[in-house]
Amino acid sequence: MHTESPLTPSQIEEKIQNAIIALQLKEFKSIRKAAEYFEVPKSTLIARVAGRKSRTQSHEMAQILSNAEENTLVRWISRLTITGFPATPMLVKEMADEIRLRRVQVASSRIPTSTEILPIGHEWIYRFQKRHPELKTCYSRQLESNRAKEATPENIQAWFDAFRTRLIERKYELDDMYNMDETGFGVGTTQSTRIIVDSTQKSNWKVTADKQECITAFECVNAAGKALSLMVIFKAQNTNSAWIPKDTPQSWQFSTSTNGWTSNSHGLEWLKRVFEPESKKVSGDRPRLLIMDGHSSHITGSFIAFCIEKDIDLLILPPHCSHLLQPLDIAVYGPMKRYHALEVDRYSRAGVKRIQRAEWVELFQNIRKKALNSSNIKAGWRGAGLQPSTPQMRTSNQDLDLSILRSSPPDGTELRQANQTFNKALADNDSLASPTRRYAKRMTRLVESQNAEIALLRKQLADAQEVIETRKKRTKGKRVKLQGQFVFSSEEVLKMVREAEEKPKEKKPRGRPRKRPIEELEEETEEEEPDSSSSDLELELDECVARRTR
Known part of the structure; x- marks a missing residue:
C-alpha cells in the first residue's frame, strides 16, 4: 500500500498560510471546511486565525x-x-x-x-x-592523488552550466569578468628545460643560486585582456623599504608571511585594497564576476561577506580543474615562469650567487610586461572555453598547452655570408694549388669559429656588465622597518622613506665616549668575630697538624 511521505514544516506552514488567506477572502464559510480542504489541523488553524504565532516565529527571538x-x-x-x-x-x-x-x-x-x-x-x-531539512550533511569525496579523475566531463559540464546561468542572469561585460590566482616563485630556482650537452659528459645539471626562498604573487585578469595591480608576499616578519625600488609601480602591494605563502588575511586584504577599488573604477554599478580556485585563503566568511556587500559574484572552480578552466594557468603563468627561469639563469651565468629582493622586484617588472600582455590574457580566456563560451573544448579531455610561445629562426651573420662568397670564389678559381685551397678553407673555418667564440664571450660579458651596472645605479637609500599595517603599497613605502630621510638626524659625539669616573667608596670594615669562633679555628688547626705528623 502506497503512503504519502510526511510533509516538511515549511510545506505545512505554506498550507496554513494559504488557508488563512482563503478565509480572509471569504472563500470558505467556516474554519472547519478550510481546514479539511487544505488538509491542516482545525485546532491549529483556529489558533493561527486568532493571532497565535507559528512555532518557527515564536522561537525566532531565541x-x-x-x-x-x-x-x-x-x-x-x-x-x-x-x-x-x-x-x-x-x-x-x-x-x-x-x-x-x-x-x-x-x-x-x-x-x-x-x-x-x-x-x-x-x-x-x-x-x-x-x-532546514533541505540541507543535509555528507562527506565530500577526495581524490587528491590524481587530477585527471576529478577533471571529468560531468564535473566540467556542471560547472559550465553554472557559469552560463550566471552569464545569462547578470549579463556581465568583458571588463567585469575576472580571474584571480596566486603563484609562487623560487628566488634562485630555475626550470628543468630541454638542453644540449656534451655526450661524453655524464652530468646534465644546472648551477643555481645558493639561497632560495619563496615569493608569492597575486595576479588578476579580466576577459577584456587587462590586468589589475600586483600583490607580492615576501618571506619575512616585517616589510622592509629597501626591498621596493623607487621605480616600482605605486599601485603594487607588498606584504610578508613567515613562509612566503598566502593566508586568509592576505586574500581579504587583496580583495579590499586591489580588486574592489580598481575593478569598481571600470565597472561602476555593474555586477562583477570573480572566478577563483577553492583555496582556503579565498573561501572564508569575511571574504564571502565582503563580496556579497560589494555585489561581487564568486564562482569557484571545481577541484583539480584549474589547469583546464583557469585563464591564468592556461596562458599566463606558463610564459611568466619561463621568463623568470631565463632571468635567474642570466644572473647565475653572471656569477651572482644570491638574487636580492630589490633585484627580484626589478626583474619581475620586465617579466610581467612580457608575459602579462593582452594577447596572452585573451588566449587564456579563450583556451578555458570561457570567452567565447565553448565548454566542448574543455569537456573533450584534451589538455592542450596553449602557452607555447612562437619564435622565429635567427638571421644569418655577415661573416657566414662572406665565407660563402669566399668559398664560391675558391671553387670558381682553378689556378690555386690544392694545399693553398685547403689552407684557405681551414682559415675561413677557424675565423668563423673564433668569431662565434667571441660572440659568446661578449654576450656573457654584456649580461654580467648589465647586472653590475644595475646594482651600481640602485641607490640603497634609508632602510625603514615598516610597521602599523599588514599590506603596504609602493606609494606608501616611498612616502615613509621620504619622511624618514627628511627627519633631522641626531648628531653623535665624535671619538670614543669618555669613561665615567670611578667613584671612591668608603672602606667597609668587617665586623669582629666573637672569641668562640677564634678558639674553634685554633682547635681545627691543631687537629690538622696532628694528622700530618702521624
Whole structure:
C-alpha cells in the first residue's frame, strides 16, 4: 500500500498560510471546511486565525539568526553547492558570525568587540540543519592523488552550466569578468628545460643560486585582456623599504608571511585594497564576476561577506580543474615562469650567487610586461572555453598547452655570408694549388669559429656588465622597518622613506665616549668575630697538624 511521505514544516506552514488567506477572502464559510480542504489541523488553524504565532516565529527571538537571515544563508549554501565547492560546517559558522556581526554594526554606530558577542556553539549547526531539512550533511569525496579523475566531463559540464546561468542572469561585460590566482616563485630556482650537452659528459645539471626562498604573487585578469595591480608576499616578519625600488609601480602591494605563502588575511586584504577599488573604477554599478580556485585563503566568511556587500559574484572552480578552466594557468603563468627561469639563469651565468629582493622586484617588472600582455590574457580566456563560451573544448579531455610561445629562426651573420662568397670564389678559381685551397678553407673555418667564440664571450660579458651596472645605479637609500599595517603599497613605502630621510638626524659625539669616573667608596670594615669562633679555628688547626705528623 502506497503512503504519502510526511510533509516538511515549511510545506505545512505554506498550507496554513494559504488557508488563512482563503478565509480572509471569504472563500470558505467556516474554519472547519478550510481546514479539511487544505488538509491542516482545525485546532491549529483556529489558533493561527486568532493571532497565535507559528512555532518557527515564536522561537525566532531565541535564535542566533532571524528566519530571513537563515533563509539567506540557505540560499548561499545552495549556490555554493552548485559551483562545486560545498560549504563546510566551519565555513557556515563563519558566515553566520559574519552576518551577526554586520547586523550589529548596522544597528549601532560603534564596532562591537569580540567579548560582547557570544560565540556560536557547536550544537548550532545541528539545530540549523534541523530547521532546514533541505540541507543535509555528507562527506565530500577526495581524490587528491590524481587530477585527471576529478577533471571529468560531468564535473566540467556542471560547472559550465553554472557559469552560463550566471552569464545569462547578470549579463556581465568583458571588463567585469575576472580571474584571480596566486603563484609562487623560487628566488634562485630555475626550470628543468630541454638542453644540449656534451655526450661524453655524464652530468646534465644546472648551477643555481645558493639561497632560495619563496615569493608569492597575486595576479588578476579580466576577459577584456587587462590586468589589475600586483600583490607580492615576501618571506619575512616585517616589510622592509629597501626591498621596493623607487621605480616600482605605486599601485603594487607588498606584504610578508613567515613562509612566503598566502593566508586568509592576505586574500581579504587583496580583495579590499586591489580588486574592489580598481575593478569598481571600470565597472561602476555593474555586477562583477570573480572566478577563483577553492583555496582556503579565498573561501572564508569575511571574504564571502565582503563580496556579497560589494555585489561581487564568486564562482569557484571545481577541484583539480584549474589547469583546464583557469585563464591564468592556461596562458599566463606558463610564459611568466619561463621568463623568470631565463632571468635567474642570466644572473647565475653572471656569477651572482644570491638574487636580492630589490633585484627580484626589478626583474619581475620586465617579466610581467612580457608575459602579462593582452594577447596572452585573451588566449587564456579563450583556451578555458570561457570567452567565447565553448565548454566542448574543455569537456573533450584534451589538455592542450596553449602557452607555447612562437619564435622565429635567427638571421644569418655577415661573416657566414662572406665565407660563402669566399668559398664560391675558391671553387670558381682553378689556378690555386690544392694545399693553398685547403689552407684557405681551414682559415675561413677557424675565423668563423673564433668569431662565434667571441660572440659568446661578449654576450656573457654584456649580461654580467648589465647586472653590475644595475646594482651600481640602485641607490640603497634609508632602510625603514615598516610597521602599523599588514599590506603596504609602493606609494606608501616611498612616502615613509621620504619622511624618514627628511627627519633631522641626531648628531653623535665624535671619538670614543669618555669613561665615567670611578667613584671612591668608603672602606667597609668587617665586623669582629666573637672569641668562640677564634678558639674553634685554633682547635681545627691543631687537629690538622696532628694528622700530618702521624
